[in-house]
Amino acid sequence: MALIEDSLYRKIKKQVGKAIGDFNLIEEGDRIAIGVSGGKDSYTLLHILESLRRRAPVKYELVAVNVDAGYPGYRTSVIEEHLREHGFTHRMETTNCYQIIEEKRRPGSSYCSFCARLRRGVLYSLAEELGCNKIALGHHLDDFIETLLLNQFYVGTLAAMSPRLKADNGKHTVIRPLVYVEEQDIIAFTRQNRFPVVCCACPVCGVVDQKRKRMKKLVRELSQENPQLRRSMIGAIANVHPRHLMDPRLGEF
């Protein structure tokens, strides 16, 4: 089934194109592994990057990569069928992450962050094996600004995410082309195109972290008074004034 190419599609495509240009996310000859979880964000990322690729002046390749952490009930066959149906080059990887999490996770520590760390390791290895120099993830504008707030409120650091980051192993570059796309548009786009969303089936699947949930609520409420709030916050991350901060590492006092 072809994508519905309406104004929402054009809006998201334009925002992704702008992010690619602003942060030099895609270059000639790139081979990009796209992490596809079966969630709304990564399906949107995959389809938009593919639409852009077809008409792009630079040549790049996409490989959809799914990591099955091994939770019973994770319906990877639904994801694979979708990838096949749309003709995406893909790789489905089964792992024993679930078992490792059960054995190694410290009681009380976050399930999701441990799982994400293991998954990232698998994604890096797969990217290497598949000859991909970049890894694209489906984090969107709301993820960026919620992380900014979470770090300020609960961690005591001024940090969000980067749309383009050299991976810890120094070999790959992680890119986040949905940085300018709002979550509500991704939800609408996913519904409109009937992407077959599946959940990861982990023990905390679908339970949004309470702190993140509060940040979402705060942003939603403030946005009702100021519809530009999200844009202002994402703009702030790209408009830093070190002289008006107080980190001694940024300059002498």
Ligand SMILES: Nc1ncnc2c1ncn2[C@@H]1O[C@H](COP(=O)(O)OP(=O)(O)OP(=O)(O)O)[C@@H](O)[C@H]1O
């Ligand atoms: N099982 C997986 N296999 C491959 N990539 C994954 C997997 N899980 C997550 N990712 C990648 O990491 C990104 C961030 O993961 P996270 O768990 O925060 O999911 P999310 O924000 O709910 O996104 P999505 O809607 O795509 O699941 C995803 O958008 C996707 O690109």
